[in-house]
Each structure stands twice: as C-alpha cells, then as structure tokens.
Amino acid sequence: MDADIALFEKVKKGNIASFEKIFEKYYLQLCGYCNKFVRDHETAQEIVSDVFAYIWSKRREINLKSNLRSYLFRSVKNLSLTKLRSSKIPSEELNESILNSLRETEGADHNILYTEFSARLEEIIKQxxxxRQLVFRMSRLEGLSYNEIAIAMSISPRTVQNHMVEAVKYMSSYRQDLMNLITTVALLCISLVIAYY
Known part of the structure; x- marks a missing residue:
C-alpha cells in the first residue's frame, strides 16, 4: 500500500500524529502551488490551512480515487479558484450581513434562534x-488574517496556524451539534433572502 494512503487510513480513524505527518510533508509545497493562483503568501497559507482543516473534519467521509498528493493539490487549486471568484464579496462582510439580518428580523422566534446559536458556539469556544480561543475568535469571528493575529498577539504566524489547526480539530468534534443549529439558521437566512427579493 502507498505510504500516504496508509497514513490517511490512520487519519480516517482519528490518528492525529498521522495527520500531522501529512501536514508537515505537504504544507510548504501546497503553499507554493497555491501562491501561483492567489499571488499572496499569507492568503495561500490560509487556503492551505483551510484545506487541511476540511480534510480533518471530513476524514471519515473522504474516499480517495487517486493518490493523496493529487487530492491535496486539486483541493488547494479548487479552493484557490473559489476564493478568487468570490473575492469581490469578502466572507466576513457576507457573514456580518447575514448576522445583521438575523438580529434585525422581527419575531421572538428569530431572536431566540440567534441567541441559542450564539450561546452554544460561545460555550464550545470557551472550552x-x-x-487558542483568542486566535480562533480573531480569525473566524473578526476576520483577521494570520499575520494580523500574529502581530496583535506577539506570536509567530506559524503559531497562529498551529492554533487554528488544533481549534478546527476540536470544533469538528461538535460538528453535528452545531450543524443542527446552522441548518436552522441557514433555512431562516434563505427565507429572509426570498422575502427580500
């Protein structure tokens, strides 16, 4: 069996050490490849980190049809192109717009839903x-880049990245719990968009 495939089979079973070996083997190669698309080293690092975070969270569902290296490079390419296509609407602005819509929507049910989701997310983050809490909040809730977080916290960008990888691993263990709430929130947002148009 291919060495990478053997490692990934262990990753699928939740073996963090194997995941870290794959990360260390391919991270710099993937950042260099990604930078050819986005032309920004920091953005490339964030995209590659997001790909690894996705792979960890979906590890049990991923069935490789080719070798792992091809899968990683294809995933980075696809996410890079997606980011470039959507760059005119920064994700943090879109997220803030959705949250504002939820806050402003009339009705006690909507307010309860928003409050419940926020409270549960806060409860999970506080553990x-x-x-790591601070890094996660600054990256995912405030939309700061890894470099901005590193400067603000007087730590290295690599340390920020490591915190984010660990944070996503941790958050993925609560994925189903959060997905139940997110699905409801998403349906509400869709209803708001339909009502708007």
Missing part, C-alpha cells in the same frame, strides 16, 4: 485553551 479551548485561552490563547
């Missing part, structure tokens, strides 16, 4: 180590 992480303090520094």
């Amino acid at each position: 992480m180590p303090k520094q």
Whole structure:
C-alpha cells in the first residue's frame, strides 16, 4: 500500500500524529502551488490551512480515487479558484450581513434562534485553551488574517496556524451539534433572502 494512503487510513480513524505527518510533508509545497493562483503568501497559507482543516473534519467521509498528493493539490487549486471568484464579496462582510439580518428580523422566534446559536458556539469556544480561543475568535469571528493575529498577539504566524489547526480539530468534534443549529439558521437566512427579493 502507498505510504500516504496508509497514513490517511490512520487519519480516517482519528490518528492525529498521522495527520500531522501529512501536514508537515505537504504544507510548504501546497503553499507554493497555491501562491501561483492567489499571488499572496499569507492568503495561500490560509487556503492551505483551510484545506487541511476540511480534510480533518471530513476524514471519515473522504474516499480517495487517486493518490493523496493529487487530492491535496486539486483541493488547494479548487479552493484557490473559489476564493478568487468570490473575492469581490469578502466572507466576513457576507457573514456580518447575514448576522445583521438575523438580529434585525422581527419575531421572538428569530431572536431566540440567534441567541441559542450564539450561546452554544460561545460555550464550545470557551472550552479551548485561552490563547487558542483568542486566535480562533480573531480569525473566524473578526476576520483577521494570520499575520494580523500574529502581530496583535506577539506570536509567530506559524503559531497562529498551529492554533487554528488544533481549534478546527476540536470544533469538528461538535460538528453535528452545531450543524443542527446552522441548518436552522441557514433555512431562516434563505427565507429572509426570498422575502427580500
């Protein structure tokens, strides 16, 4: 069996050490490849980190039809192109727009839903180590780049990246719990968009 495939089979069973070996083997190669599309080293690092975070969260569902290296490079390429296509509408602005719509929507049910989701997310985040909490909040909730977080916290960008990888691993264990709430929120957002148009 191919060495990478053997490692990935262990990853599918939740073996973090095997995941980290794959990460260390391909991270720099993938960043260099990604940079050819996005022309920005920091953005490339974030995209590659997001790909690895996705792979960890979906590890049990991924069935490789080719070798792991091809899968990783294809995933990075696809996400890079998606980011480039959507770059005119920054994700943090879109997220804020959705949250504002939820906050402003009339009706006690909507307010309860938003409050419930926010409270559950906060409860989960607070179980992480303090520094990891802060990194996660600044990246995912405030939309700061890894470099901006590193400067603000006086740590290296690599440390920020490591915190985010660990945070996503941790958050993925609550994926079903959050997905139940997110599905309801998403349906509400769709209803808001339909009502708007």
